[in-house]
Amino acid sequence: TQLLEQSPQFLSIQEGENLTVYCNSSSVFSSLQWYRQEPGEGPVLLVTVVTGGEVKKLKRLTFQFGDARKDSSLHITAAQPGDTGLYLCAGVSNAGNMLTFGGGTRLMVKP
């Protein structure tokens, strides 16, 4: 079974601060996806990273896939209250499209 450790579990910061969420595994994934989930809704895909060492930017969000494709990070610059939510990383196994979710990071950005 492939496991993904996500940290931190909870993060409460002030508007304008920067933060990084980490996703680590001892297993290699063919790709890694990041989702954001708001209360009462399903997860919404933010990005998929596929190549080891890949960096993708989505406005103030920067996603990185580790060289060995075992870990990933999400960095948010100048966080805003609208960034509040549950952030989930999910690894895609080499065998198929089965997602293994990390435990999630619950982010609260206070104005």
Add this chain to the structure above:
Amino acid sequence: DTEVTQTPKHLVMGMTNKKSLKCEQHMGHRAMYWYKQKAKKPPELMFVYSYEKLSINESVPSRFSPECPNSSLLNLHLHALQPEDSALYLCASSQETGSNQPQHFGDGTRLSIL
């Protein structure tokens, strides 16, 4: 608005009831999934359908019975559930299994078992 539609949004049922959760997508996706998500936890995979055939059952109890009547619809039939089955049930779809394609999630059905 999500492109995967789940009904009902909320469901309260007794342990002896029989009910069904419904999921619909019109994106032409051939893979559909059921997940269970407990409060403050990540989604856990229950079932995977590929081209309308059940391809993965993650050791889910038989009181949960999935059905895929056609490529756009996915049902989850519920019978004799337990209080610990109370959770958010999420449906997702993707173009196919076996690739890095993203999964599109519905907003879920919040199920409460009395």
